[in-house]
Structure formats: structure tokens, C-alpha cells
Amino acid sequence: MEELLQVGVITQTHGIRGEVKVFPTTDDAARFEDLKQVVLDTGKETIPLEIERVKFFKQFVILKFKGYDNINDIERYKRCPLLVTRENAVPLEEDEYFIADMIGMKVLTDEGEDFGVLKDVMETGANDVYVIEHPQAGEVLVPAIKECILDVDIPGRLMKIHVMDGLL
Numbered sequence: 001m002e003e004l005l006q007v008g009v010i011t012q013t014h015g016i017r018g019e020v021k022v023f024p025t026t027d028d029a030a031r032f033e034d035l036k037q038v039v040l041d042t043g044k045e046t047i048p049l050e051i052e053r054v055k056f057f058k059q060f061v062i063l064k065f066k067g068y069d070n071i072n073d074i075e076r077y078k079r080c081p082l083l084v085t086r087e088n089a090v091p092l093e094e095d096e097y098f099i100a101d102m103i104g105m106k107v108l109t110d111e112g113e114d115f116g117v118l119k120d121v122m123e124t125g126a127n128d129v130y131v132i133e134h135p136q137a138g139e140v141l142v143p144a145i146k147e148c149i150l151d152v153d154i155p156g157r158l159m160k161i162h163v164m165d166g167l168l
Contacts, residue, residue, distance in 0.1 A: 002086075002098070002100040002101060003085065003086055004039055004041075004046075004083040004084070004085060004086075005083060005084055005085075005086065005089050005098055005100055006025050006081050006082070006083050006100070007024065007025060007026045007031070007032075007035070007038065007082055007083065007084050008022040008023060008024045008025050008026065008032075008038075008061065008081070008082045009022065009023050009025060009079065009080070009081050009082065010022055010040075010077050010078055010079065010080050010081075010082065011023050011060070011078065011079070012078055013071050013074060013075050013078070014057075014062050015071070016070060016071045017064070017069060017070060017071075018064060018065065018068040018069045018070050018071065018073055018074050019053075019055075019062050019063065019064045019074075020062070020063055020064075020065075020074055020077070021057070021060045021061075021062055022060060022061045022062070022063055022082060023059070023060060024059075024060075024061055025081075026090070027090075028090065029056070029059075029061055031090055032051070032054045032061045032063070033054055035051055035054075035084065035088065036050065036051055036088075037049065037050055037051065037084075037088065038051065038063075038082045038083060038084055039082070039083040039084065039085070040077060040080055040081075040082060040083075041080055041081045041082075041083055042077065042080055043080070046083070049065045049066070049068075049082075050065065050066040050067075051063055051064070051065060051066075052064045052065060052066045095152075097152060097154060099121045101154050102118055102121060102152070102154070102159075103118060103119070103120070103121075104117060104118065104119075104157070105117070105118045105152075105154075105157045105158060105159050106157060106158050106159070107130075107132050107158075107159045107160075107161055108158065108159070108160050108161070109160070109161060109162070109163050110150055110160060110161070110162045110163075114135065115132060115134060115140075115161060115163070116132045116133045116134040116135060116140065117132065117133050118130055118131070118132055118159060119131045119132065119133045119139070121144075122141075127143055127144050127145055128143075128144040129141050129142065129143055129144060130142045130143075130144055130149075130159075134168070137168050140167065140168065142161060142167065147162065147164065148161055148162055148163075148164060148167075149161055150162055
């Protein structure tokens with residue numbers, strides 16, 4: 001399981017005093033109000049950052065980090081992801097999972113047949129859709145509804161599904 005989970009991506013600077021505009025990749029952008037620390041992933045290293053101030057602007061979150069007080073300090077971090085440790089992540093409800101924990105898990109049918117590997121999760125308005133790489137059919141889209149998804153075993157890296165008529 002992933003120890004660091006992505007909550008946003010720095011898109012650009014905001015003003016000249018070290019603030020950044022962040023596109024949230026979490027279900028609830030308001031969670032940034034309670035967040036005290038994040039980890040910046042530069043691709044070469046990870047840098048722990050303390051959040052000094054949080055504002056909201058349209059679909060973005062405006063963050064100010066402690067010790068980064070002008071545009072020159074922060075400009076090089078555009079397009080870098082912001083991560084949180086698992087203990088700082090939002091608590092999950094029943095039948096909720098972190099997408100990072102699901103990607104790559106093996107998928108079996110309710111009849112025990114190998115159905116493929118979970119490659120992606122598409123978040124739609126009504127329900128999520130799982131993108132499963134099927135050995136013969138290629139990419140198969142499976143709705144994340146109780147009628148289709150019978151069991152998700154995160155530690156065992158296994159998902160059991162019911163293949164509804166017309167799915168393949």
C-alpha cells in the first residue's frame with residue numbers, strides 16, 4: 001500500500017508573496033483547511049512543507065507555505081504533486097478505498113475466472129467506473145456498483161466482480 005497519497009498538484013504561483021494555486025485531487029477540497037503539513041514531490045526528492053494559510057478560489061486551493069515568502073522561492077515547484085502521509089489522510093467510510101491502493105490489483109469473476117487487472121478509476125457523477133485490462137477484450141469499463149463489485153480485498157490485492165450481461 002502507498003504510504004503517501006496525493007491530495008493536489010501545484011498549477012502555478014499566485015501573486016508574488018509565495019502563494020501557490022493548487023488543483024485538488026481529493027474528493028473534498030475543504031480538507032485543506034484542517035491540513036497542517038504536506039509533502040512536495042519534486043520528482044527527485046520529497047520536501048515536507050508546513051501550511052501557513054489556506055484560501056479558496058473557484059475550483060482551486062490557494063496555499064501559503066511557511067518559509068516560502070516570495071514568488072522566486074516557490075516558482076520552480078509548478079506541476080509538482082502535493083502528498084499527505086496515510087495518517088493525515090481523510091478517514092474512509094465503509095466500502096471506500098484510496099485509488100492508489102487499488103491500481104494494479106487482480107480482478108476475478110464470481111466464478112473464480114481471471115478477469116484482468118485494475119488499471120484506472122474514472123470518477124463520474126453517479127458512481128466510479130473501474131478500468132480493467134482484460135486478457136482478451138482489452139479495456140473493460142465496470143461500474144463501481146454493488147451489483148458488479150462483490151468484494152475488494154486491499155491487503156490481498158484482489159477484487160471479485162460479477163460480470164453483468166452486456167459488459168463484454
